[in-house]
Amino acid sequence: METITTEIRKIFPRADRLTPDWFQNKTTVVAQALLGKLLVHETTKGVTAGYIVETEAYLGAEDQASHSFQRKRSPKNESMYQQAGTLYLYRMHRHTLLNVVTGPLNQPEAVLIRAIEPVIGERIMQENRAQHGVNLTNGPGKLTQALGISYMLDGYLLNQANVSIWDVSQVPMDIVATPRIGIPNKGEWTHRPLRYTVLGHPHISRQLKKEVRTSVWQNRK
Secondary structure, three states: OHHHHHHHHHHOOOOEEOOHHHHHOOHHHHHHHOOOOEEEEEEOOEEEEEEEEEEEEEOHHHOOOOOOHHHOOOOOOHHHHOOOOEEEEEEEOOEEEEEEEEOOOOOOEEEEEEEEEEEEOHHHHHHHHOOOHHHHOOOHHHHHHHHOOOHHHOOOEOOOOOEEEEEOOOOEOOEEEEOOOOOOOOOHHHHOOOEEEEOOOOOOOOOOHHHOOOOOEOOOO
């Protein structure tokens, strides 16, 4: 992690790396607080990182859209039952999706990171995805591929697998809550506003061009 610390603090001298304890808060609170934080991965090609601009909260046993609904437990979702700050990765349609576990041990809740704005290592991301522009990281499978985050990191604790999240004092101008994406036929949980975005950010998934804002951060870093 020393390489990451050096690289991040060259750009953000006062950056603070989040500890697993930071994720022990209420899941919906964590999901919103992650907006503007810097998601970082140290790869063999170099450091890749981006501001988190879109998240979704999954509320465990009561949440019909959660992998742990009704406390379902299997080797595939075992990471959700581990301590806060554990990485929960799973595959969907050949894509790898990154979540961070929240709350107390054995309370299987997590936040899905859905989109980021590239900040460090954009050239590496472009090589990883053969894409550029907003399409590089405006979706949960896109961002893991761009950052080089593998499914093999499932179950690792944040900061122990060359993956870290940093507070770099990047604050959204506005945060909006809307229903989560791709959650049909889940009763009230289909419509619960558990998706959080930096309002108008161009890297948000499934956003119309007319919704994009030119200014989305309170203090641009």
